[in-house]
Each structure stands twice: as C-alpha cells, then as structure tokens.
Amino acid sequence: MDVVVIGAGQAGLSAAYWLRRRGLSFVVLDADPGPGGAWQHRSPSLGAGSLHRIFDLPGRPFTPPPAGSAATVVPAYFREYEAAFDLPVRRPVAVTSVARAGGGFRVDAPTGSWTARAVINATGTWTAPYIPYYPGIADFAGRQLHYAAYRGPEEFAGRRVLVVGGGASAIHLLAELPGAFWATRREPVFHDGEFTEDHGRDVVARVAERVSAGLPPRSVVSVTGLGWTALAREARVRGALVRHPMFDRLVPGGAVWGSRFEPFDAIVWATGFRAALSHLAPLHLREPGGGIRVEGTRAVREPLVHLVGYGPSASTVGANRAGRAAVHELAEALSVLEVC
Incomplete structure (x- = not known):
C-alpha cells in the first residue's frame, strides 16, 4: 500500500482523514483494544469539561456533553469518527519494528507484517511515562506511581501524598487529592489568556526550534505555561x-529538604512522558543530540517517514495540522517516485 499509519489517536486519525481525501491506499495500526488513543487510559475522575480544549478532528466537529468522563467522552467521539469516514483501523496491533525493505518499509507486529511506500508515525507519548531519578528514590517505603497509572482519589483516602511535577497532570491531582503536597523544579507559570489556535501556533514554532536542531522536544507546558482550567480554579x-521546591532526597518515610523532613505515604510522579519511538530504532533516525531531526513532519534521515504528534505537533491542534501537512508532502513525494 502507499502508507502505513502507526497510532490512532488525534494525530493518526487526522492523517487518515487526509489520506482518504487524497485517494492514497493506507492502513492504520493501533495498539489499543478500542478507539480513543491515550484518552481511554485517563483516570475516570477527569471530567471532559475540565480540560483546556479538545480541538475538532478534521471534517467532524466535537461537541462535548456537559458532563462525563474524558476517558469515555473522547473515545466515543473517536469511535464515531472512524466509522463516519470508514477508516481502515486495525487493532490491537502493537508495532514492534519499522525497517527499510526494498524500495519501501516493512512494519512488523506480533500479529503480522505490512509493507508500504511510506510511514506516518503517530504513537504519541502515553506509553512512555517518565520518572526522573532522585537520591533515595529506591529507598522510599511508600507507594510510588506515575500519573499514567492514577485512577482517582479514592485509593489515596487518608494518605498524605507528594505530587511531583509542574504540568496539567499535577493540577488534576491537586484538585482531587485533599492535602496533597506539591513540589516542582521550577516555579509554575499560569497563562491568563485562552489557549487559542493563534497561541497554539506560537507554541508550535518555539517547540519546533529544538526538534529542527535534532534535540529531544521539551514538554509543551514548559512553553505554554499552565492554563486556568476548571481544575486549576478548583x-x-x-x-x-x-x-514547594524539589526535595534534596527521599527517605523511607518521606522527603527531606535540608534539615526539614516531611512524611508521605505515597508519591505520584506527574513528570511527563517521552516520545514512544523505540519501534523506529532500525531506521537510525536519532541525531547525536538524542532527538529526531524533522523538517515540518518529515524525518530528515528518512524523508518518507513522517512524525505527527511529535515535538511541535504534540498537542491536539498541532496534531491536526501535522496530519494534513504530512499527507500533502507524502502525496507529492510518492507521485514523483511513481513518475520516475
């Protein structure tokens, strides 16, 4: 076929829509058991109305209901979207390797292999949670988990919780966990204005500077600041x-700042994610700086591989634009190859 799309979240579905519009043959391979991308794995306690905004997928507006869990509402929208445009999504298909094969690419998974002239990678970050090392992290005797494993406040009732991290995930935790203690490396900056598409374009441009230099992308919140969402206001x-500033070290019963000790029963690391790209390792796309250098969405080392939902397009609005841009460029490139 012309293109294999890996991942059926916002970025992957956006790319699939434009592939359908351009008349290219394609398949979307998704590791999850059902539609919804990372949203289906979010805590049931996260309400759809508590988010900044979920931008519409192309061709079909999203009108969130007044109530409901984001983990239910958004996957329902994605499911309806896939059906409305008859998108060829295959799941569960967990891609393990993408490699060069003849004049194209071979995409392997435990359930089968696919060959294509080009690849659009849209695997996002949810499956690669990041917990930084801090002295004493292995000595802490209480429970430790990443935000990706958080499923609501009930399991922490009566416990003193340390929340580590300065992004929207941490704000969600602070709104739900009474008495939680908040520690970050940098002073959080709250953004007073609305997260509009114009603001999103400015953010994308700044994140793109690192990616174009072959450096790992920074978190989006490090550029945007935190918004005054319903959760933040609550x-x-x-x-x-x-x-509070970051602790100096962890000890079995809590954390230590200089001579000050604070006891904790649990730590929730709201410390972000890394791009889930291990399956692309056979293509040797990484630069000495540790990132994958892209121009637009195109991997510089492999022009027929496009990354959407990576770096500057790692947001709902960025993913939409990236899906369209990747398909436009690939359609032109594949047309030229066909003529040659």
Missing part, C-alpha cells in the same frame, strides 16, 4: 496551589 479555591 485547586486554587481549595488552597492547593502551594508550590
């Missing part, structure tokens, strides 16, 4: 937005 009203 946390502020509850007096939960009291930030």
Whole structure:
C-alpha cells in the first residue's frame, strides 16, 4: 500500500482523514483494544469539561456533553469518527519494528507484517511515562506511581501524598487529592489568556526550534505555561496551589529538604512522558543530540517517514495540522517516485 499509519489517536486519525481525501491506499495500526488513543487510559475522575480544549478532528466537529468522563467522552467521539469516514483501523496491533525493505518499509507486529511506500508515525507519548531519578528514590517505603497509572482519589483516602511535577497532570491531582503536597523544579507559570489556535501556533514554532536542531522536544507546558482550567480554579479555591521546591532526597518515610523532613505515604510522579519511538530504532533516525531531526513532519534521515504528534505537533491542534501537512508532502513525494 502507499502508507502505513502507526497510532490512532488525534494525530493518526487526522492523517487518515487526509489520506482518504487524497485517494492514497493506507492502513492504520493501533495498539489499543478500542478507539480513543491515550484518552481511554485517563483516570475516570477527569471530567471532559475540565480540560483546556479538545480541538475538532478534521471534517467532524466535537461537541462535548456537559458532563462525563474524558476517558469515555473522547473515545466515543473517536469511535464515531472512524466509522463516519470508514477508516481502515486495525487493532490491537502493537508495532514492534519499522525497517527499510526494498524500495519501501516493512512494519512488523506480533500479529503480522505490512509493507508500504511510506510511514506516518503517530504513537504519541502515553506509553512512555517518565520518572526522573532522585537520591533515595529506591529507598522510599511508600507507594510510588506515575500519573499514567492514577485512577482517582479514592485509593489515596487518608494518605498524605507528594505530587511531583509542574504540568496539567499535577493540577488534576491537586484538585482531587485533599492535602496533597506539591513540589516542582521550577516555579509554575499560569497563562491568563485562552489557549487559542493563534497561541497554539506560537507554541508550535518555539517547540519546533529544538526538534529542527535534532534535540529531544521539551514538554509543551514548559512553553505554554499552565492554563486556568476548571481544575486549576478548583485547586486554587481549595488552597492547593502551594508550590514547594524539589526535595534534596527521599527517605523511607518521606522527603527531606535540608534539615526539614516531611512524611508521605505515597508519591505520584506527574513528570511527563517521552516520545514512544523505540519501534523506529532500525531506521537510525536519532541525531547525536538524542532527538529526531524533522523538517515540518518529515524525518530528515528518512524523508518518507513522517512524525505527527511529535515535538511541535504534540498537542491536539498541532496534531491536526501535522496530519494534513504530512499527507500533502507524502502525496507529492510518492507521485514523483511513481513518475520516475
């Protein structure tokens, strides 16, 4: 076929829509058991109305209901979207390797192999949670988990929780966990304006600078700041937005700042994610700086591989634009190859 798309989240579905519009043959391989991308794995306690905004997928507006869990509402929208445009999504297909094969690529998974002239990678970050090393992390005797494994406040009732991280995930935790203690490396900066598409374009441009230099992308919140979402306002009203600097070390019963000790029963690491790209290792796309250098969405080392939902397009609005741009460029490139 012309293109294999890996991942059926916002970026992958956007790319699939434009592939269908351009008349290219393609398949979408998705590791999840059902539609919804990373949204289906979010905590049931995260309400759809608590988010910044979920931008529409191309060709079909999204109108969130007044109530409901994001883990239910967004996957329902994705499911309806796949059906409306008859998108060829195959699941569960967990891609393990992408390699050069003749004049194209071979995409391997435990359930089969596919060959294509080009690849659009849209695997996002949810499956690659990141927990940084801190002295004593292995000595802490309480429970430790990444935000990706958080499923609501009930399991932490009566426990003193340390929340580590300065992004939207941490704000979600602070709004739900009474008495949580908040620690970040940098002072959080809250953004007072609306997260509009114009603001999104500015953010994308700044994140793109690192990616074009072959450096690993920074977190989007490091550029955008935090928005005053419903969750942030709720946390502020509850007096939960009291930030403390990072501890010096962890000990079995808690954390230590100099001579000060604070006891904790659990730590939730809201410390972000890394791009899930291990399956692309056979293509040797990484630069000495550790990242994959892209121009637009095209991998510089492999022009027929495009990364959407990576770096500057790692947001809902960025993913939409990236899907369209990747398909436009690939359609032109494949047309030229066909003529040759």
